[in-house]
Amino acid sequence: MSAVRTETFVGAAVVAVAAGFLLYGAQFSNVGGDTGGYGLTASFRSIEGISVGTDVRxxxxxxxxxxDVDLDPATFRATTTFNVANGIELPDDSAVVISSEGLLGGNFVEILPGGSPFNFEAGDEIEDTQGSVSLISLLLKFVSGSGES
Known part of the structure; x- marks a missing residue:
């Protein structure tokens, strides 16, 4: 009977550790958490490297x-929807840029605040946007020398 108790104890410990990892992972990735905030949209020519879950900074x-990320079939532009935390009021002349964390880093959505006294409301569209820049195409232009002199 001692072996059965040991196996039961070890099995329970393994299940408890696995449950702990699941809870930690769900908490770290904010799965199922309250998103809060308010939604804004923006339309980009290219959103390379951006997907659902990407940071807005x-x-x-x-x-x-x-x-949300979607393609507008009328304009052939990528429309993104993102949440901004409550308490952060963005001026209505703010710009949205897709930025890179570096050569090997991922992309994120960066908000460049404007100076307007009026703020965006939930559901508004930010019209001043700049899509992602392909580092590969920039390197190819540099290597081939097809840039302006």
């Missing part, structure tokens, strides 16, 4: 998350 601080 202001001054390097995460203030939201991309919640």
């Amino acid at each position: 202001l001054a390097g601080v995460k203030i939201g998350t991309v919640t």
Whole structure:
């Protein structure tokens, strides 16, 4: 009977550790958490490297998350929807840029705040956008020398 108790104890410990990892992973990735905040949309020529769950940052601080990415068949532009945390009011002349964390880093959505006294409301569209820049195409232009002199 001692072997059965030992196996039961070890099995219970393994299940408890696995449950702990699942809870930690869900908490770390904010799965099932309350997103809060308010939604904004923006349309880009290219959103290379951006997908649902990508960070939205202001001054390097995460203030939201991309919640939807879709293609507008009329304009052939990528429309993104993202949440901005409650308490962060963005001026209505702010710009949205897709930025890179570096040569080997991923992309994120960066908000460049404007100076308007009026703020975006939930559901508004940010019209001043700049899509992602392909580092490969920039390197190819540099190597081939096809840039302006």
